[in-house]
Amino acid sequence: MQSASITFPHIDQTTPLKTVGDWIRFCASQMELQGCFYGHGFANPWDEARFLVLRSLKLDWDIPDSVLPSHLLGSEIDSLYQAIQSRCIEKIPTAYLLEEAWFMGEPYKVTPNVLIPRSPIAELIGAGFEPWITEEPGRALDLCTGSGCIGIAMARVFPNTPIDISDLSYEALSIATENIADKELGMQIQVYQGDLFSGIEPTNQYDLIVSNPPYVDQEDIDDMPEEFHHEPRLGLAAGFDGLDLVHKMMLQAPSYLSENGWLVCEVGNSAAAMAEAYPQVELIWPEFEQGGHGVFIVSARELSKLQN
Structure with a gap:
């Protein structure tokens, strides 16, 4: 080249x-x-x-x-x-x-305040998260939502499920709120602001929590092509091993998951560091027919081991 x-x-x-x-x-x-x-x-x-x-x-x-x-x-x-x-x-x-990107067959407004949608989690959403989820969740959460695309896609697949979305960035939530309004999903999707679970109602219990958080480690940040530096660093960088937020999420999620709930989280190239950090927890790493990697699925029961 x-x-x-x-x-x-x-x-x-x-x-x-x-x-x-x-x-x-x-x-x-x-x-x-x-x-x-x-x-x-x-x-x-x-x-x-x-x-x-x-x-x-x-x-x-x-x-x-x-x-x-x-x-x-x-x-x-x-x-x-x-x-x-x-x-x-x-x-x-x-x-x-x-100011437009597509995710699961739908257009979304995007600006440099949000990451451009591209998560392999789309394939799991399209499959209704089977075989882990076998019926519509009672309530679901899109944590670190960015443009809102994951939460909106879940609302499409689970039309009877209340969906919550949350992000630390007010600017990102402004874009997500626009996308929700554009798709007329304001009655189904509730928006929260805060650092991980800090803005979520403490009584909320979720059968499904899905997150595409910042997970890029320092080495990958340093080596990123120039295009990625136009994206918000807040949505990418997550410390030396890329797991600063995920470590917190693993400890906090059990308080918000129902007894039979599941956490789905993307960690990309930080997958090896993730597996090494949690040998006591059974993390499921699905394979993707449409490409992508680095997404783990873990049950509430497995996560409870971290609190013992």
Whole structure:
């Protein structure tokens, strides 16, 4: 991959890039030339370029290819050029440029105040958390919610379950609240603010707690591609081993879980450190058909061992 020091080409309305397809090709080529990293929902430059261009033009990202020969207006060319330049030179993720990301087939508003949705927990939600959950939970919690996407997705799968979401960041909760209102789920989802469980009603008991907390260790923070530095550090960094918050969660969760409840938590590359830290607790590590790793599932009964 070539260096990001390559000069970004000057483009104006006299340049022979006229069609939607021209601009997708230009965007994909420049992302490769400028050394972009694809880790926010896209595996390759073509898919990301297609999404960036089509959604910038307010078109569905899955429109047929017959639209690609369509010509752009001058104002559309100017706007696209600026967006592509920001993606390639400043390494701003496409989701932040558009303020839109997709999770489990739904769009979500995202800004640099929240992480861009991409958790493999989506696959577990889609399966209704079977075989661990065999009926709709009486109550469920999305802890460290960010954009609210996990809590909203759970509300879709469990329409009769009251869902609580919580986050430390007021800015993140503002975005989550917008997403909840946009999807008309305000009657089902309750929003709390606080550090882990500190803002939750102490009497709340959950059959299911799901969390995608900060879990990036110091080594991975230092090595992250530039794109990830546009995300809120509060949502990523979690100490030397990446488990600062998870250690607290493991001790506090039993007080909020029902007798037969489950905690589902993503720790990513900190999985080895997690397994080493809790040899006395049976942690289940599901495999994902759609990709991803580093999610553990643990029962309330297993967690109670930590309080003995």
